Every structure is written in C-alpha cells, then in structure tokens.
Amino acid sequence: MITPQRSSARAALTIIYLWLATRVLLLLMVLDVVTIFESVNVDVGGVYQNWYGVMRTTGSLPVDDPTWQYPPGAALLMIAPSLLPFGYLSGFMAILVVCDALVTYTLARLPERAGLWVWLAGVPLLGPVVYARYDLVVAALAVLGLVRLRGSSTGGGLLLGVATGLKLWPALALIGVPRGRVARNAVLGAAAGAAVTTLGVLACLGRGADFLSAQRDRGVEVESVWALAFHFARWAGWPGEVAPNYGSMEMIGPFTAEAGRLSLVVTAGCLLWLVYWRRRARTWTDAAPADAALAAVLLFVVTSRVISPQYLVWLVGLAAVCAAARGSSQRPVVTLVLAATAVTMLEFPNLFVAVQESTVVGVAVLTLRNGLLVAAAVVSCVRLWRATTVSSRAPLAADQP
Structure with a gap:
C-alpha cells in the first residue's frame, strides 16, 4: 500500500528529475554541446560581456551603443556574472x-500545483534562448x-519594483x-524596490537616464504583429x-515609420x-492581480513594435502564477501562451x-505564433472583464460544472 508520505515523496522526486533533465538539456544547448538549435549564446558572451567591459573601463552605462535599450538597473545583471568564480558565460548561466x-x-x-507544471514545461518549451537572455x-x-502579494502587499510590491528596475514591464x-x-x-513597495535598484546603479555609473530617449527611433521589428502586413x-x-x-532586425521602407507610430497609439489605448477596467472592477479575488x-x-506584447523570442518567458511566468491561483479566469489563456x-x-x-526573408514557411510560422498571442490577449481581456466587473454575476461558461 502506498502511503500519502510515499506518494508525496515520489511526486517530489518526479519534479526534481524533470527539472534537472530539462534544465541540463537547456544548458548543453546554450553551451553548444548539444546542437539541435543554432547557437544563441552570442548575446551573453559577446554583447552583455562587452557592455560590462564598457562599464568597468568608462564608469558609465553603454548608452552610446545603439543596442543598449534597458533601464539602469539592468547593469546589475551585466556585472553580476563577473563577480562569480567562473567564466562570464558560466556565471550568467x-x-x-x-x-x-x-x-x-x-x-x-503552493496548494495548486498547476502553476508548477506550467513553469516546468514552459521554460524548456521556449528552447535555449530562455537561458541566453536575462529576461528569465x-x-x-x-x-x-x-506570489508574495498574497501574504504581503509591501513585500510583493518590493520584488515587482526591483524587477521593474531591471526591465520596465513588471x-x-x-x-x-x-x-x-x-x-x-x-x-x-514597488517604488522603493525600483528606486534602490536604479539609484544604486546611478550612484556608481553615469548617463543612466539616456535610455529614455535612446530608442525613440526604433522601427517595426521583423517578428512583431505589425510586421506581418509588410511580410x-x-x-x-x-x-x-x-x-x-x-x-x-527591422522592416525598413515605405509606411514602416507610420506603422511604428500607430503601434505606440494602440499601446497607449x-x-x-x-x-x-480597474475603475469598473468590483470583484477582487486572490487571482485578480495575476490575471490582470x-x-x-x-x-503590451501584441501591440509593441518589437516581439523578441525571450518575451515569451514573461508570459510563461505570469501564466504559471495564474494557473497556481484558485479561481483564475485565465486558464484557457495559459494554454494559448504555452502553444x-x-x-x-x-x-x-x-x-x-x-x-527575415519572408519565405512561406517563415511567415506561416510567424503568423501562427502571433495569431496565438493576439487570441490570448483578446481572450484574456474578455475573461478578466467578465470575472471582475459589475456585470459578472454568473460564473464563466468554461468554469461551470
């Protein structure tokens, strides 16, 4: 007879084995030991490490490099690998x-294990790029x-603020x-976290505010939703x-500037x-913060001029928290995000x-991916509205027994 303790121990071992197997495979792919995918470690071993070199030698953020597009706190993640007793790439990993x-x-x-399985599967599902960018x-x-917001709004806000100092979307x-x-x-809490992250860097490195205007001339990135029309x-x-x-890689040519400006207007809308929605919301469950x-x-992702592959790890993380929250309105959205x-x-x-060459295969795959993201955004907003506003009196159809 299998006791609850033995069953729990087996479940824990299964999780550990799956995590180790998938993450070791990711590491081997990033290090080019397993060559299923083309190499993706150039950003860490080249771009990030070069930025660290600029910071070390000049005492300023690398804002003269047009590829630098991050808030000052991101410098912490460029410097951190050099402080570990490994090589830069190994330290980053x-x-x-x-x-x-x-x-x-x-x-x-957490009591609800669905979020764990979303994270376990979603991270390796993105492939080696997930371990080759700092977005994770x-x-x-x-x-x-x-997760911390459920127990301490100040503590949760503090962590979100630190994350915002590294990249603005949190x-x-x-x-x-x-x-x-x-x-x-x-x-x-968020203001304190963002301030500590940002001011700590600015106290040591100069030109921290330049990133605010450095990207104003960005165009339509080749993988974005807006790029599909040009493909x-x-x-x-x-x-x-x-x-x-x-x-x-961006679309350059007639009407691309107008498309870029339109994307900003749509994002603002x-x-x-x-x-x-926030003004109309009346039902605040434990799942509401993660759902929103x-x-x-x-x-933000589907209306942005840029969709980089690593953006998906943002969505995987948020989808995992939604899946771990009882009563979440976003369960169908989680499936779309994983797809x-x-x-x-x-x-x-x-x-x-x-x-980049707009081949039939390339455009077909991109159309499918972006279509799934647009569908996820629409479904997410509709279900959030129905679950939280005054008009949401009955349970969602998909949630009824």
Whole structure:
C-alpha cells in the first residue's frame, strides 16, 4: 500500500528529475554541446560581456551603443556574472539556473500545483534562448512578487519594483492589485524596490537616464504583429527590406515609420483600457492581480513594435502564477501562451533567417505564433472583464460544472 508520505515523496522526486533533465538539456544547448538549435549564446558572451567591459573601463552605462535599450538597473545583471568564480558565460548561466530553481521551488509549495507544471514545461518549451537572455531573471522576480502579494502587499510590491528596475514591464503587474491600503502598500513597495535598484546603479555609473530617449527611433521589428502586413506586402512587391537597427532586425521602407507610430497609439489605448477596467472592477479575488498582470503584459506584447523570442518567458511566468491561483479566469489563456511558446521555439533561432526573408514557411510560422498571442490577449481581456466587473454575476461558461 502506498502511503500519502510515499506518494508525496515520489511526486517530489518526479519534479526534481524533470527539472534537472530539462534544465541540463537547456544548458548543453546554450553551451553548444548539444546542437539541435543554432547557437544563441552570442548575446551573453559577446554583447552583455562587452557592455560590462564598457562599464568597468568608462564608469558609465553603454548608452552610446545603439543596442543598449534597458533601464539602469539592468547593469546589475551585466556585472553580476563577473563577480562569480567562473567564466562570464558560466556565471550568467549559474544566475539563471538559481532563479529558475527558486521559481520552481516557490510554485511547488503552493496548494495548486498547476502553476508548477506550467513553469516546468514552459521554460524548456521556449528552447535555449530562455537561458541566453536575462529576461528569465526578471520573470522570476515578477513571479515571486505576485506570489508574495498574497501574504504581503509591501513585500510583493518590493520584488515587482526591483524587477521593474531591471526591465520596465513588471510595473504592469501592479494594475490588478486591489484598491485601498493593499494598493498603496504595493505601490510604495514597488517604488522603493525600483528606486534602490536604479539609484544604486546611478550612484556608481553615469548617463543612466539616456535610455529614455535612446530608442525613440526604433522601427517595426521583423517578428512583431505589425510586421506581418509588410511580410505579406513583400510578396506583392513592396520595395522595403529587413535590416539591423537598434539591436534587432527591422522592416525598413515605405509606411514602416507610420506603422511604428500607430503601434505606440494602440499601446497607449490599451493602457487606457486597463485603467478603465480597474475603475469598473468590483470583484477582487486572490487571482485578480495575476490575471490582470497577464492581460496587461499580453496587450503590451501584441501591440509593441518589437516581439523578441525571450518575451515569451514573461508570459510563461505570469501564466504559471495564474494557473497556481484558485479561481483564475485565465486558464484557457495559459494554454494559448504555452502553444505560442512552442511555436516560438520553432521560429527562433532555426527559422529566423526564413522569417527575415519572408519565405512561406517563415511567415506561416510567424503568423501562427502571433495569431496565438493576439487570441490570448483578446481572450484574456474578455475573461478578466467578465470575472471582475459589475456585470459578472454568473460564473464563466468554461468554469461551470
């Protein structure tokens, strides 16, 4: 007879074995020991390490490099690998592995285990790029912050603030914090976390505010939703091209500047909708902060001029917190996010050249991925609205017995 203790021990061992197997495979792929995918470690071993060299030798952030597009706090993650007793790439990998393990441990301790399985599967589902960018660290802090909000609004806000200092999107996670004292504490905690992260860097490195204007001339990145129209237009003879700009491959040619400006207008409109939703929301469950965070970040991703593959780890982390929250309205969205993550692994890095060349295969895969993200954003917002506003009197159809 299997006792509950033995069953629990087996479940824990299964989780450990799965985590180790998938993460070791990711590391081997990033280190080019297993060559299923094209190499993706150039950003860490080249770009990040070069930025660290600039900071060390000049005492300033590398704002003269057009590929630098991050808030000052990001410098901490460029410097941190050099402080470890490994090479730069190995040190970076060690930081990511620790953050990944911490999120796994945190989700495993929650009563609802669905979030754990979303994280376990979602991280390797993105392929080696997830361990070759620093976005996993930011996603980990956002996950820990949202989980911490349930017990301490100040503590959760503090973690979200630190994450915001590293990359701005975690600030969107505050949109779903219940009004009143909880919201005030969370915002104050977030402000403190962002201030400590940012001011600590600015005290040591100069030119920290330059990033605010450095990216204003960015265009339509080749993998974004807005780029799809230009991919199809190339088939009809559009005279533009794909060229490197601000650290990414962008569509360059007629109407791309207008599309970029339109994307900013649409993003601003989505932010206004989120503010309107917050004013109308009346039902604040434990799941509401995570549900709103996922909806907000999805809106940002699909309306942005840029969609980089590593953005999907943001969505995987938020989807995991939603899946771990009882009563979440976002369960169908979690499935769409995981599907989009899997398609992104197909698209980058191995089909990235095909996307740049607007081949049938490249555009088809990109259309599928972006279509899944747009569908996820729409479904997410509809279900969030129905679950939280005055008009949500009956349970959602998908949640009825």
